[in-house]
Amino acid sequence: MFENSLQAYPNPTSGQLTLDFYLHADKKMQIELKDVYGRVLRQEPKIFYSFGKNKIDFDVKNLPGGIYFLEMFDGEHQFTKKIVIQK
Secondary structure: OOHHHOEEEOOOEOOEEEEEEEEOOOEEEEEEEEEOOOOEEEEEEEEEEOOEEEEEEEEOOOOOOEEEEEEEEOOOOEEEEEEEEOO
């Protein structure tokens, strides 16, 4: 689906995080940001993303410094990116 195209930058970050990913078909995607204990800190509405390149901006400046995991899934596939927030 998009495993090799999923990019999260800047990483580490202190404020804004940008996600770039490429889809081979229109997909309804769920995006969650979790802490190291698996608690969901932020959940984006499950919406359709278009075939091709997509870009999403996340504001993470209110989160404390640490390690987080960004998960994207469509019901069949799940991909995770490790995110580091520096303060």
